[in-house]
Amino acid sequence: MSSESAFKVPYPKFYHPLVTQQEAEDLSKRLSGLKKLIQKPRANLPELQPFLHQLIQALHALVMSSTCQYTPVINLISDKNPLIFFQEARQIAETGFRTTKMLEDVVIRTIVSGDSPRVVYEASIAELQKSGLLPRESSPGTSSSST
8 A cells, every 4th residue: 555645735826916906006097097088189190090009909918917817837837937937927017017108108298299109109219228128229110211
């Protein structure tokens, strides 16, 4: 007879939210503010639509991730430390927050101040490059090559 116990204790699961409760509340406030802002006439500018669409999609993705929780069960498919998975997932969420901040700046300055969306976008990219958050050679959408 084997000395193994018939009762096995399940592996403890530790849940970590990818987006904190405070961040989720902030996202909800930002979405409601955006809903009010897009009712303004300048929100219908054709050149603003790609930025507005990306902002709405990014905010919704972050709101959806606020309901997700990380668990080490993912570790079964890899030999990585579960904490590394959480850190990688959190870095993706933080990138999403930075992206939405930049897109919000473009949308707000275009609608409220009357600035050109492209000019605001390029200024935001330049600021990110200056701060080191974005490499200088990988600035998407800013090339002025003609075909």
